[in-house]
Amino acid sequence: MSEKYCCMIMRINVDCNSCCRKLRRIILRMKVIENHLIEKQQRRVCVFGRFEPADVAIKIKKKMNRRVEILEVQEMEAEVENEGE
Numbered sequence: 001m002s003e004k005y006c007c008m009i010m011r012i013n014v015d016c017n018s019c020c021r022k023l024r025r026i027i028l029r030m031k032v033i034e035n036h037l038i039e040k041q042q043r044r045v046c047v048f049g050r051f052e053p054a055d056v057a058i059k060i061k062k063k064m065n066r067r068v069e070i071l072e073v074q075e076m077e078a079e080v081e082n083e084g085e
Contacts, residue, residue, distance in 0.1 A: 005076040008053045010045045011069040012060070014038070019064075026063045030056065044071070 014020045020040055027036045032051040039045070047056065053073045061068040 005048070005050050006053055007046065007048045007074045007076060008056065008070060009072040010047070010057060010060070011043055011071055012045055012064065013043055013066055014040055014045075019066075023060070023064060026060060030059065032056070 012023065014023055020038060023045065024036075024038060027033055027038075027045075027047065030051075032049050033047045033056070034049040035047070037046040053070060057068045057070055
């Protein structure tokens with residue numbers, strides 16, 4: 001089962017630097033997320049990768065023990081990596 005590439009924007013309350021570092025550690029340990037952007041002032045997190053959006057949000061919610069609100073999900077077209085075969 002291969003998931004599509006997604007860009008997901010979430011709202012998470014990260015009010016201090018240690019919360020931001022903890023969130024960054026959690027995101028970096030998730031193998032399915034390729035890129036991320038944490039906007040502390042706007043309380044938004046943007047992640048990009050090959051994943052199911054609900055699964056990523058649930059995992060972050062469990063590890064951070066904070067409410068995670070999915071604002072937007074955009075599905076991208078996957079590029080074919082093995083065109084020559």
